[in-house]
Amino acid sequence: MRTADGDVILGLHRSGHPRDVLEAAADLGITRLDTASNYLRHRSHETLNAVAGDLLSKFTVSTKVAYFPDGHSLAPARLRAAVERAAKDLGREPDTVLLHNPEHSRPAAGLLSQACAALADAAQTGLCGGWGVSSWDPRPLVGFDVPQPDVLMVRAGLLVGLDVLEAAEALAARWRPSQVWGMSPFNGSTTEAVWERFDPRIFLRDGPSVTKVQAAFRSAYHLPQVNAVAVGTDDAGHLRELVDALAHEVDHHVVTEYRQLLQGRRQSD
Template identity: 30%
Template sequence: MSPDLALGTYRCRDIPQAAAQAIACGTSWIDTAPNYHHGHAQTRLQPVLAGNPDLRVSTKVGFFTPDLATAAGDAGVLTPAEAAPGHCLTHGYVTWQSRRNAAELGRAPDIVFVHNPERAVRPHDAITRAFSALEAEARAGRIGGYGVATWTGFDGAFSVADLLRIATRCGGPGHHLAAVQLPVSLVMLKPVAQALDGTGPLAEATATGLDTFISAPLHGGELPAMVTDDLARLIAPGHTRAEAALRVTASTPGVKHVILGSGRARHREAAQRVLSLPPLSDKTLHEVIDVLGA
């Protein structure tokens, strides 16, 4: 089954317009966070979500803007010491941020991701505190479920198995851990190599029924300029450089949702076409890894 294309709001200049274009192209999922777009991403999504009740949305807890830090401090859930790193995963802060997310979105988010817990001094302890808070929110019906969105966490800070063990401790066998989010691209090829071998976070998540969301498939828009014509031809003759790069991500086993931040209709239409194509062969993916290294 082909992965579907989600809208990411991290780099969107005009979030309502990008969301409208994404919905017109068939997007059914939007990914956001309270610190995106200078702290305004969620409120700018609210009318879009209100007008599209079937649209699904994921957001995050962890990072905050200076204004959010002030509000959390005034609410008594964030001390100056906790605010200093710009990232916090205490039980009280996660609960407060999760409820504020829902208020800004105007509805309960389908998934709340714990954002880059590898930043914590003791990631497993931070994840445990966050999962405990989010499990309570899920049981109360204030969120649909939770997960972890990470950049480098699966490189040794924790594994999918660790996340499942922590979720089971916090919520029992009926826990609400639902998904993981991680980067997969021509720059971040390690998850591709692992997935081809049946190992790593994508294989582990798929085997245990967790949803998978892929961030930065074009590495913040930088990849098309980095891909050579020879590499694009190796991947998929006739594709543009951006399409070739995206095809690798979409062809990786275990990828279910690809998050793309472009607000331009023609870019999303091209991406939708790429994701609808049959996956590249394992042989081609191995050749790409041999050329670039994992």
């Protein structure tokens, strides 16, 4: 689903990959799926192909590589083999392959550059449509140079700490990806106590007419500024609620004030 601000991506983290949710996503106009080689106990790709292979033509598919059954690795040869395996298990070439949490292995600049170069080469040789980096905590990556990625994927939303938010923005400015995607706008749950204590509807111009969940999701497109947000759910009703949230307008003045508040709290600590 695309709006003036961006797209909704159906993320498959913690998902059982049910066909009915994939069908609902397609019916709602969502055209992007995001998964990873290690999701669903390292069986996400083959499960997607088995459960919904005939539906995959309705979506662009992004996946991530670097986590293997024996651990995390940035070895270029292993990454390339993982891309090849992803295409085989999916029954099609992925549209985008992301280097999954490179900070996990605390890479030196040379190793990170080599890992990124391996994915860039995979894209250039037709194993995937494009490549990028997905980082849960981009702070260790700030200051490193890599080949210009097609996508940078980072955490987005009201529960992202200022240091992580600023590191994501610094990477986007340094690496100049064609697109920046957000993920985990609810930090894994819409039922955490924080949503009882705090009302995110203040971030929307027509806040009273939406749910807290919708407001939190909608504001995630601006913390940091992203082209799309990936959200995981096996509930078609929840997915519809999020798609409907895109019709509402964010109050950019409130977003600016929120950023200033975060900065002020850091300075006072």
